[in-house]
Structures are given as C-alpha cells and as structure tokens.
Amino acid sequence: TLATGGIPPPADLPAADPPVFALALAARNRNDEVKLSGALHKIVEEDPSLAFEARGETHELLIKGQGEMHLKVAVDKLAGRYNVAVETVAPRVAYRETIQAGAQQHARYKRQTGGHGQFADIKIEIKPLPRGSGFRFVDRIVGGVVPRNFIPAVEMGVLDYLKEGPLGQPVVDLEVTLFDGQYHSVDSSEMSFKMAARIAMSEAMPKCKPVLLEPILKVTVFGPSESTPRLQRLISGRRGQLLGYDARPGWPGWDEVSALMPEAEIADMIVEIRSVTQGVGSFRPEFDHLQELVGRTADRIVEETKKRAAA
Template structure:
C-alpha cells in the first residue's frame, strides 16, 4: 500500500533485554530517516545503536535499509510496524508469524521467594522469543511453559537462570482430568449441629442425573409448600457447586444435573449455611451411587509430513490411543500430506519429539482442545491409583 514518503517507517525484527540498557528493539528501517529521540507509534526512541556482537555503538541517525537497535520502546513488540506519525498511517509489511507451541513443561522456581519475580521474567522472555508461550492452568494451577521442543525449552530455562537469576524445577504437566456420572440417584443430606445457643439445621433431598457431554452443570428445584424456604435455596446450590469441584474420584465434575426435590427446616436453627452443609452431605452420599467415570481432554490435531512418512505418522497417532479422521495432500506443498485426528492430552507430551524423529526432523503439527472423553477402564484404574482419590 502507498505510504506518505515524508514518513519514517521501520519494523521490529527482534526484542532484547540487556542487563545494562534494558529493552532494545532491533528494527529495520524501510523508509525515511530515523533519528534518536524520534516519536514512533507515540513512543520516543531512547537511543539508537549499531550492534556489533555484544558491543553497542551509539549513533544519532540511520537511513532506509539500515538495521538498528532502538532503546526503551515500551509497549512495542517483535513484528510491530513503527511509523513516525504516531502509528496513524496503516502500513502493511510482511510479518514472520511465530510458530504455535507444541511442547510443554510445568515449571516452578527452586526458591519459593522467587515466585513474585517469575511472571515479569516470563513476560520478558516471551518478548524476546515469541515462539514461547506460558499460562497458569486454570484446573491444575501449574505454570506451563510452551515451546517448540525439549531443546528449545532447555535453552529458555537456561536463560531464565542466567539472565534473571531464576533457577527452575520442571516436571510433566498434569492432565486436567474431569469426571462425570453414568446413572441417576436420589440422595438425602441432613445437617444438625448444636453448640450452645442457636443450633444449625438443614435437610434436603436431591435428584442427581447425568447430562450429555458438554452440557456442563444444571441446578433446579421443585419445592412445593415451602418445605425449604426460598431464602435457603441459594445455599443448597452453593453446597452442590462446592462439592462438584472435587468429586468422588478426586476431579472436577461436569455434565451433571441436580434437582432439589424436598427437605425440611427449623424456624429458629435453619440458615443458608446449614442448607449448604446439608447439600454437600447429600452429594457425598449420592454421587458414588451414580457410577462416576473418569474423563480426559482430547485434542484435535493436524500432522503434516512428506508423503513417504504418512504411514509412519498414522501409526504414531494410533499407537498413542489416537483416532484418525482422515488425511489429504497439503495445499501448496507438493509431496506433503496432512493427517487429521483426535489425540488424548495424556499422549501429547513428547509427540513432537517422536514425530521429528520419524520424519528426519521436518514433520510438524498443530492442535487445539476439542472435547472430553471417557478414559478406558484399565487405564482409568492406573490414573486413579496415581493421581485420583485412589
């Protein structure tokens, strides 16, 4: 697209954090003259430097075609396009897209006191290398570092230790197992507690039944005649929801419907808290009768490799409890196939390592979460013996 020739245009190719100078954005000047102190996308350039190995040679001005390190461009990241009119002109330049991460480790600082520094250090690490990613997993609460393979993460962890004085421990990420039920049950929970003064009393009957996969949780009530007063029903739902965070197998429960059908109360001793406790007791009584089953997350994957390796790729996927959905020629890649299928998360950890080994280092894949599926009986027993309630 046509750009006003009076503007300076540059693009950030790489981001560095140096112990002395802080943030440096390595950029190529595409048009115009870039001077020290110039405002780019509304941020003032805090120094221009030619990089000669580890040495930084200060300069005042560079021209189109030059590659220069720009100091202190806060809020600017790799691939950003810098324009001297505050970024108001839309300039399109080719961008190198970061590869989606395919290999993960759970990480934790060796020293507990370093936890507060970790988030900031990881943010800087990712600015320097956009092909890394990190998350705090909502279900397992682990900090997961993602990258392109085992060696890539090894290098990243070494940089955390060297540059930020953050030695880390690592382990395989936990699989975010869930559980659900197969059968319907009716349960009863009565909470009665006396400890001087007013007591605590709540009494509930619950119907528990399975829902179709992916429907989540549903709470309802069919109370008639005020046997459980309206103001206590939210307490019943809270008690049920709290129980479902840790079901009979030891994992969060999904795809369950619970109906409050009956109960009783005491005009003095009943409270929302007492009914919450009664609901938890009813769930503790009823859920084991509903034939709980273990669920595991399953990813949909696309595995791409030269055609001569397609049969090996198919074996790799099926050998890890995967399900093949099909394969076809990879568009615009002559002699390559793309295999699509489902793969359990538990089988994904070193998938990329084995795939590269089978394909002379050039096979690649991408993935995204798709659904939960029941873990086969024998394997479920093994999982429960190691990470569940046993």
C-alpha cells in the first residue's frame, strides 16, 4: 500500500527488474557443497526473479534477488526444503591493482643439488599501460641469449605472479618486456626460467608504485519524481558521481537518475532506495570502468586482503 501522495508504477509493467541485492553463500557442512548447487538451481527455477552466480574472481557463490527479505526466504528454503544450511556474508568486491611507474629488474634463479642443477638469468622491463589495455608481454631477446623454447616459460612466470600483486589483487594494464638473459646448456629448464620471472616480478613490482583499482558502475535509479532529490542525496552520500536525471519513458510521474558509483557502495543500496521511494524504487547497474582508489579506504581494503590471505 502506498502512502498518501505516492505515485504507483504503471499498470502495464515491463519485465521484472534484474536482481539488485546479493549475498555470498557457503555451506555450513562442506559435504553439502554439491547439494547446495543443485538446490539453488531448483530455487531459481521456482522463482525466476532470483539468480545465482559462481564468481571466479572472488571464489564466491552468490545468490541474488530483489532485497534482503527476498533472499532470507530463499535461504530459509535451502535449509527447510533441501536440508542445506548455509552461512551468508556480503559479497566481496573484485578489486584490481595496477602500476603508476616503470622499472627494470635483473633476476637469477640458481639451485645446485645432486645431478643437474637449475639455472636461469633474465632482465625485464615493466611499464604501465593505459586503463583497459590488459597485459602485454614483449620478447626482445636477440642472439639467442635466452633460447626460444624457454621464453614462454618466462611469460608464464610473469602471468603467475600477476594473479596477486603487492596489494593482494590481480594486476592489470602493464607491459613486461624480456630484453636480456643467460642460460646454461645443462642446468636451464622451463621451470628455472619460470621461477626467475616470478623473482623478477616480485622484486620489481613494489618499485612501480602499485595502486588499487575499484570497479565503477553506471547506475540508473528509478523512482517517483517527488523522490528524485532524496535519491540524488543518497547517491552522493555513497561516493556517487551524479550524471543527471530525466523523466522515465513510459512512466508518468517517474524519473530516472543516472550516476557513476563504486561497486562497493551498492551492495545494500536497494534498501535505502525503497525507504525514500515508499517501497517502489529500483535501480539497474552495469560495469563502466576501473578507477584508482587511494587513501584510508584503499588502506583498509589492503589490510583486509592481507588478513584474509593469512587466515
């Protein structure tokens, strides 16, 4: 029931809004993990406004719906109907990191045991790339100082390191050039060159001024026009950058407010949106870009990542 003065949605409603509230799930009993996946499939079949996702970036299983109570009902159903008890937490944000400066690095991997040893010697150069460029590996070896069959192992070692950089996040938007090295005709191997690459990266990356990147979403918030000022304040209070607002096409008396917002700020935003729109507001997010994050918020995220890794 709407409060006096509320403007209801049009009777001819479009397709249901996509899920806007998510929780990360973990089975309390590890033996129930396979059963959990099957139960989620059945729950989503029964209620198409629910969705679930295995997010590889954060190694989490997410359930998504229209709000906190919607997901509470689904979680209760998992336990009551399918006998799968779960723990729920807020989903983690898939942060990235990049570099702000370049560096050159020499690294040698040498081990001597009984029989053949291990030997690899490389020199690399690291450079930052424009946002969105991803990763680029450049081979500038001349004269066979590093044999061709070992060069892919160097790239593999670099990529292995980039899964988790100095700040604990996957590293993006950089170029790594292999420009010199040495090998031993007996002791060199793919493994030794892969190890040398990891050593070079671990020693060079802290010199490259690593910085955290957070995902920024393009968000469109929908609500009755009378609630637009409150929605704008809500967005600004969550580190959002307002882009403007306009009448919502086909919805008389409604507006849509556009903004850029950090993903970290929208996890429970639907609760507040509904609070200021008499329960009828909604929003739609989509990924826009990665943006540098510095200061206390970045420091807190780095510390939390370290604690999680040490647990």
